[in-house]
Amino acid sequence: MKTLVYLAIGILFGITMFKSEAASWFRIYEMFQFQAFHMYGIIGSALILGVLMTYVIKRFKVKSFYKNPIHFEAKDKSFYRYIIGGILFGLGWALAGACPGPMYTLVGSGYVSMIIVVLAAMAGTFVYGLIKDKLPH
Amino acid sequence: MEYILQPWPWCVSGPMIALIMFLLIMVDRRFGMSSNLRTMCSIAGAGKKADFFNFDWKSQRWNLIVVLGAVIGGFIASNFLTPNDAVLISESTISDLNSLGFKSAGQAYLPTELFSISALSNIKSLAILIIGGFLVGFGARYAGGCTSGHAISGLSNLQLPSLIAVVGFFIGGLVMIHFLFPLIF
Numbered sequence: 061m062k063t064l065v066y067l068a069i070g071i072l073f074g075i076t077m078f079k080s081e082a083a084s085w086f087r088i089y090e091m092f093q094f095q096a097f098h099m100y101g102i103i104g105s106a107l108i109l110g111v112l113m114t115y116v117i118k119r120f121k122v123k124s125f126y127k128n129p130i131h132f133e134a135k136d137k138s139f140y141r142y143i144i145g146g147i148l149f150g151l152g153w154a155l156a157g158a159c160p161g162p163m164y165t166l167v168g169s170g171y172v173s174m175i176i177v178v179l180a181a182m183a184g185t186f187v188y189g190l191i192k193d194k195l196p197h
Numbered sequence: 198m199e200y201i202l203q204p205w206p207w208c209v210s211g212p213m214i215a216l217i218m219f220l221l222i223m224v225d226r227r228f229g230m231s232s233n234l235r236t237m238c239s240i241a242g243a244g245k246k247a248d249f250f251n252f253d254w255k256s257q258r259w260n261l262i263v264v265l266g267a268v269i270g271g272f273i274a275s276n277f278l279t280p281n282d283a284v285l286i287s288e289s290t291i292s293d294l295n296s297l298g299f300k301s302a303g304q305a306y307l308p309t310e311l312f313s314i315s316a317l318s319n320i321k322s323l324a325i326l327i328i329g330g331f332l333v334g335f336g337a338r339y340a341g342g343c344t345s346g347h348a349i350s351g352l353s354n355l356q357l358p359s360l361i362a363v364v365g366f367f368i369g370g371l372v373m374i375h376f377l378f379p380l381i382f
Contacts, residue, residue: 073270080209103344150367176326
């Protein structure tokens with residue numbers, strides 16, 4: 061049952077990524093050129109609703125569908141890992157035109173080349189795992 | 198149905214993403230896509246080479262199901278919900294991309310110059326896919342999250358680390374498009 065719920069949420073996510081065109085390389089390029097509001101509207105409206113939702117859940121101690129308390133984990137305090145990791149991610153995001161969610165989506169949409177991008181992203185994750193103790197965090 | 202078949206405007210797409218985050222929170226999970234790359238490395242046996250991949254990946258199985266759903270969603274959306282998949286980017290973007298050599302701008306969902314099957318035999322476009330993917334995977338794990346984990350989930354919870362990461366995403370993206378693209382293309 062829970063598996064079907066996750067699958068349904070994933071399908072909704074994939075459809076949203078494709079139909080919103082957030083999975084389009086062209087939209088990412090356009091965003092970084094500041095030539096359209098589209099991507100900023102998507103991220104901005106998701107964020108405003110997300111902030112409100114998170115606040116309401118915390119403020120009123122909303123329970124999950126399974127009656128569990130909802131706890132939001134704080135991110136570790138640090139600077140270097142976020143700025144350096146973030147910049148490397150941004151370079152890749154603009155070049156490949158896809159972040160992880162859209163990558164999976166586009167494989168389903170029939171873009172065989174995206175499989176190479178996903179494998180390369182796994183390779184990047186693997187190399188991070190190999191050298192992480194040598195990196196500033 | 199007519200509306201679903203059109204490209205979704207931002208004022209529908211953004212709230213849909215918020216809804217997806219809400220649903221995951223309400224089933225005791227969190228919205229984050231890049232951690233699946235680590236899980237897939239673990240399944241592929243990366244734990245033998247680096248301790249980072251020795252974790253209970255079965256606890257992340259739910260997120261792989263979400264990924265499977267995203268793949269199916271991508272299939273459904275492109276095959277049944279999108280009669281015309283040309284992305285109507287702005288005129289100035291089209292002319293910029295045309296001058297960089299992207300003739301497919303405004304006529305396709307992804308640039309055929311990079312993502313068509315025939316482009317795979319071109320060393321340069323293959324290298325672009327591999328380097329781009331590698332940086333996304335490396336950077337996301339280094340930063341501890343990607344667009345979903347930091348820009349949506351983390352910022353929604355007003356996390357300063359996520360703001361630093363998102364500033365990094367934009368510095369990287371702007372440097373790539375404004376300074377490196379003219380050198381690459």
